[in-house]
Structure formats: structure tokens, C-alpha cells
Amino acid sequence: MxxxxxxxxxxxxxxxxxxxxxxxxxxxxxxxxxxxxxxxxxxxxxxxxxxxxxxxxxxxxxxxxxxxxxxxxxxxxxxxxxxxxxxxxxxxxxAGQVFEGRRRSAGEYRRAAEEAAARGQFADAVRERFRALVRGLEERALLDHRSGRTADEAAAEAGVLLPDLAADLTSGARRFDDVHYGGRPGTEDAYRALTELENRVRRERPALVGA
Structure with a gap:
């Protein structure tokens, strides 16, 4: 003061x-x-x-x-x-950072999301699923391990390497921000969309930048 x-x-x-x-x-x-x-x-x-x-x-x-x-x-x-x-x-x-507190593995975030969804707590499920997505990209070395990264930054950086998913990554980041920082309620549809997106990201092969 x-x-x-x-x-x-x-x-x-x-x-x-x-x-x-x-x-x-x-x-x-x-x-x-x-x-x-x-x-x-x-x-x-x-x-x-x-x-x-x-x-x-x-x-x-x-x-x-x-x-x-x-x-x-x-x-x-x-x-x-x-x-x-x-x-x-x-x-x-x-505000806007993806991770808070201790950083966990993608698998841990994924399990937390599934458990939250099973309880009907879809706001938590949306948060944890998007964190699983970003953490998975870090574990694959597609994103560097940088603290303070926002959801929009993660989507933009990943979209360069996964251009076919760029628009969906941007939408996923918006869902995360709306729930975590915008105070909007999480929905089952939003969680399912993020789950599908994370599965696609895990299967997608990165493009060769500059090729």
C-alpha cells in the first residue's frame, strides 16, 4: 500500500x-x-x-x-x-499462464482431467486436459520448458509445428482461458473437444519448418 x-x-x-x-x-x-x-x-x-x-x-x-x-x-x-x-x-x-505450482507430467494432468470429468467437474477437466496437451508438447521437445507461457503463446508456437491443427489449438487455448481466467463454466462438450484435440496432437507429426 x-x-x-x-x-x-x-x-x-x-x-x-x-x-x-x-x-x-x-x-x-x-x-x-x-x-x-x-x-x-x-x-x-x-x-x-x-x-x-x-x-x-x-x-x-x-x-x-x-x-x-x-x-x-x-x-x-x-x-x-x-x-x-x-x-x-x-x-x-x-494472469493467463498455463501452469501453476508444481509442474507434473502429461500423464498426471491427463489422469486428473479424467477424474474431474468423472465427477462432473468440467471446469477442472478442461484446465487439466489443456495442461496435459501443452505438457505433452514439451515432453516431445516441440515446445521448450518455459515457465510463464500463456495458453495463447503455447497454441501459437505449437501451431507453427503442427499447422494442420493451428486453428484448433487456438480454439483450445480460448476454452482454457475462458474457464480458468474468464470465470466461465466448463462444459462436457468443451472437455470432449479438448480431449479429442489432445489425442490428435499426440498423433500428429511436426512439420519441417522452412521446408
């Missing part, structure tokens, strides 16, 4: 003091921890905005109050940026 003490901001601010306050805020180490591209863009945009506001308020009566309002706006923007690059932002980036 980000907390700012507005009472520490002096009421009587001149241009140099206000710019120093802005520079100090933007030099926070948590900004430097962000990706350079994002930091550079945000810093440049905030600097330009702050400079324009200072110029527009320099000759207006009640300037100190205006500068205080500008600093308040800067604080709000800083909170937004930190939410984007902090724990909340990282959590959003992790």
Missing part, C-alpha cells in the same frame, strides 16, 4: 522547489525497477506535463495553491504507475 504525507509539502512553493519535489518522486528506486522502456516513457510524459502546468501557473495569482494541486496530481499519477509496475501489475502479467 502506498502512503504519502501531504502535510510535509510546503504551502509556499516556487518553481524550483516544485520541480525538485517532482524529480525526487520520480527518482524512487521502485521506478528504476520497472522495465526501462516503461520508465522512460512515463518519466518523459510526467516531466512534460508538469513543466506545462508550471508554465501556465507561473503568472497566475494564487500560484502556490495551484502548485500544490499539481503536486497532488503528480502523487495520483505516481500511485497509478506503482500499481502498474508493482505487485498488482506483476499479478496481471502472470
Amino acid at each position: 502506498v502512503t504519502f504525507r501531504l502535510i510535509d509539502v510546503p504551502v509556499d512553493l516556487d518553481r524550483d522547489t516544485a520541480r525538485a519535489q517532482a524529480a525526487q518522486e520520480l527518482s524512487d528506486p521502485r521506478y528504476r525497477a520497472a522495465q526501462p522502456g516503461l520508465l522512460e516513457r512515463v518519466g518523459r510524459w510526467l516531466g512534460e506535463l508538469f513543466g506545462k502546468l508550471l508554465d501556465s501557473l507561473s503568472g497566475v495569482p494564487g500560484g502556490p495553491l495551484g502548485l500544490l494541486l499539481v503536486l497532488a496530481l503528480l502523487i495520483v499519477l505516481a500511485v497509478v504507475v506503482r500499481l502498474r509496475i508493482g505487485p498488482v501489475g506483476r499479478a496481471r502479467q502472470q
